[in-house]
Amino acid sequence: MPLITTGPRLAVVTGASSGIGRATALHFAKAGVVVVAVARTRSALEALAKEAPEGKIVIEVCDASQADEVSAMAARVKAAHHVPDVIVNCAGLGSWKYLEDTSSSELHAMMGAPFLAAAHVTGAFLGSMIECRSGAVLHVGSPAAFQPWAGSTAYACSRFALRGLHEALRIDLIGTGVTTSHVVFGEVTSSYFDNNPGSREHLPSVGTLIPKMTPEQCAAVLWQTALHPRSEVFAPFLLRAFFWVQQWMPWLFRFLVVKTGRMRAPPAKLLKP
Numbered sequence: 001m002p003l004i005t006t007g008p009r010l011a012v013v014t015g016a017s018s019g020i021g022r023a024t025a026l027h028f029a030k031a032g033v034v035v036v037a038v039a040r041t042r043s044a045l046e047a048l049a050k051e052a053p054e055g056k057i058v059i060e061v062c063d064a065s066q067a068d069e070v071s072a073m074a075a076r077v078k079a080a081h082h083v084p085d086v087i088v089n090c091a092g093l094g095s096w097k098y099l100e101d102t103s104s105s106e107l108h109a110m111m112g113a114p115f116l117a118a119a120h121v122t123g124a125f126l127g128s129m130i131e132c133r134s135g136a137v138l139h140v141g142s143p144a145a146f147q148p149w150a151g152s153t154a155y156a157c158s159r160f161a162l163r164g165l166h167e168a169l170r171i172d173l174i175g176t177g178v179t180t181s182h183v184v185f186g187e188v189t190s191s192y193f194d195n196n197p198g199s200r201e202h203l204p205s206v207g208t209l210i211p212k213m214t215p216e217q218c219a220a221v222l223w224q225t226a227l228h229p230r231s232e233v234f235a236p237f238l239l240r241a242f243f244w245v246q247q248w249m250p251w252l253f254r255f256l257v258v259k260t261g262r263m264r265a266p267p268a269k270l271l272k273p
């Protein structure tokens with residue numbers, strides 16, 4: 001991969017201790033970007049820093065769902081490294097469950113990341129990015145932000161909220177020089193399902209038609225999006241095709257998700273939109 005001569009110099013990547021965020025932090029660091037790697041697990045961030053080119057990973061142990069921790073992190077970053085050119089909001093968690101099986105603390109944790117984490121981290125740097133009149137904010141989203149599937153209630157709510165944040169920023173940022181992108185992947189071969197047990201069982205089988213991506217492939221998509229920002233990015237290609245269908249025939253998409261999902265009971269009749 002060629003080192004950058006122009007393009008981003010400083011990136012903040014959340015969820016950098018695992019999966020898509022980790023691969024993204026490494027990809028950006030290998031391209032010559034200084035990456036502020038944010039997550040809660042210090043040991044995993046230290047292992048990441050050892051794998052990256054020397055001096056390219058700055059570790060920030062931070063629970064991004066907590067506003068005060070994010071403010072302190074952002075103040076340190078701005079004092080030591082100036083304003084980020086790119087933010088990749090990748091921190092996220094949550095087991096796929098029915099609402100009545102989801103505790104209040106699980107609900108709060110799921111709204112905490114990705115939604116609040118993305119809002120806090122973006123909010124902490126946005127004023128400075130607007131002053132610089134440049135920067136790209138990337139939100140790593142899920143198909144659940146468009147069509148929830150059975151037994152993923154709080155997960156879907158948090159991803160809808162993340163998509164809402166992106167859509168609201170899309171309007172707010174017009175004319176500022178700062179861009180926002182919602183980058184949606186299908187299934188990724190990260191540790192997500194190990195980290196959130198009980199989720200995979202709720203995946204509707206229609207989802208298995210979409211080729212899986214590795215975290216490294218996701219990182220390459222995020223890198224391209226940082227270089228050439230677009231508002232909405234779907235990867236792989238078949239997922240994009242699915243969402244063209246969803247846009248024009250949402251009832252068909254819902255039908256497929258219900259027919260192939262883990263429903264409590266077989267639906268007698270599907271509700272019309």
Ligand SMILES: NC(=O)c1ccc[n+]([C@@H]2O[C@H](COP(=O)([O-])OP(=O)(O)OC[C@H]3O[C@@H](n4cnc5c(N)ncnc54)[C@H](OP(=O)(O)O)[C@@H]3O)[C@@H](O)[C@H]2O)c1
Nearest residue numbers: 015017018019020039040041064091092113187188190192
């Ligand atoms: N895997 C998939 O199939 C897939 C597909 C589409 C979209 N996505 C979305 O992509 C995002 C990342 O998924 P992944 O597959 O990379 O999962 P992952 O391997 O489980 O990584 C999640 C990352 O988020 C961090 N994190 C969680 N809560 C945090 C918090 N409060 N503050 C800071 N960091 C936090 C975790 O680090 P610590 O625990 O160290 O804090 C970890 O680094 C999720 O929102 C997921 O919904 C995943």
